[in-house]
Amino acid sequence: MEVQLVTEAGPRGGIKLAQHVIGMFDSGVGGLTVMKEIVTQLPDVQIIYFGDTARVPYGNRSREELIHFGEEIISFLIEQGAEAIVVACNTSSANAVPVLREQFNLPLIGTIEPGAKAAIQATATGNIGLIATEATVRSKAYSSAVRRILSKRRGGHAIELVKAQACPLFVPLVEAGLSHSPEARGIARTYLAPIQEAQVDALILGCTHYPFLAPVIQEILGEEIILVDPAQAMTEELKEVLKQLEYNRESGQETHKAPGHHRFFVSGDPVLFERVGNTLLPGQIHDVNQVNWNR
Incomplete structure (x- = not known):
């Protein structure tokens, strides 16, 4: 080639x-x-x-x-x-x-191991959420990484990735320069509803496009939710x-x-x-x- x-x-x-x-x-x-x-x-x-x-x-x-x-x-x-x-x-x-x-x-x-470690450090309740592409969610790489990291530790409260949500339209929105558009806000509300229902306190931004949408995501979820960027x-x-x-x-x-x-x-x-x-x-x-x- x-x-x-x-x-x-x-x-x-x-x-x-x-x-x-x-x-x-x-x-x-x-x-x-x-x-x-x-x-x-x-x-x-x-x-x-x-x-x-x-x-x-x-x-x-x-x-x-x-x-x-x-x-x-x-x-x-x-x-x-x-x-x-x-x-x-x-x-x-x-x-x-x-x-x-x-x-x-x-x-x-x-991105996976660094992101999982950062989420484990960020959570206070032990309930971690993930938003990512369909392929990343399907791979279960983040949930496996969380379990693998925790298996090497002793003590502490239970920590688990309780909800993984695929957000397939986020990447096309960012690539088109529409991160702060009304369309982005509407789509984000739909994607984030299951995350809100799961009552997570730390959310992994499991796609490097998603920090472009961080202001919108934070506004919808509230300031009490920690957005974890693996960067x-x-x-x-x-x-x-x-x-x-x-x-x-x-x-x-x-x-x-x-x-x-x-x-x-x-x-x-x-x-x-x-x-x-x-x-x-x-x-x-x-x-x-x-x-x-x-x-």
Whole structure:
């Protein structure tokens, strides 16, 4: 397989050299919510971001498709110089990451374990909720992660993921730039009704697109419900990965350094990605490259 870059972004002058190059991908703009957290805490890291906007949404894809997409994108990001991969997509993390970790010899950080740990820390009542894509809900990856983490602990009150709600229309709304529209509010009220009935006190935003809708979700659920965004916990995990990469460098195993400007690639419309993405990262997304997969 080879790829064709439809547009090309040149390097910018006066850019500080980054210490490490991190590849990141999502089905679209959602992973930018993770990128925002990473660049806030790790400003010297260079990120190469891939949004698979030609194939969004991922929520109705089969596990086989998701693995195939991940193989393509991770291979591309490695070709661009990525030293580690952040899978900023819950659907891919839930369905494809276990297989992808066996195929690629570099660190892969997903959303599931960090999100589950953050929810366990956030809940006071022990009732955790989840909103996610259909594929993520169907995988039961979050409920399995909660049980796995709790099995390693002793004592404390009972904690359980009591309600998982699929929200298939949320991703198309965000990709279309309609996060704050009346349509978004109406759809959110319908999706969140079962969450309210379950009386959760911590709600995992189990898709990286959903923080775009966080103000609407919080307004409907009320301030007493904690919205758990896995992005911060993922950033903490990335810090540990970077420590190991730095150790490898100091040991003479790695000497690569790269220009520190972030780079953006999409498989669909670069103009729409730039417009919607800049609502979250104002002025930071430009010169978006479009990639065609040639099979």
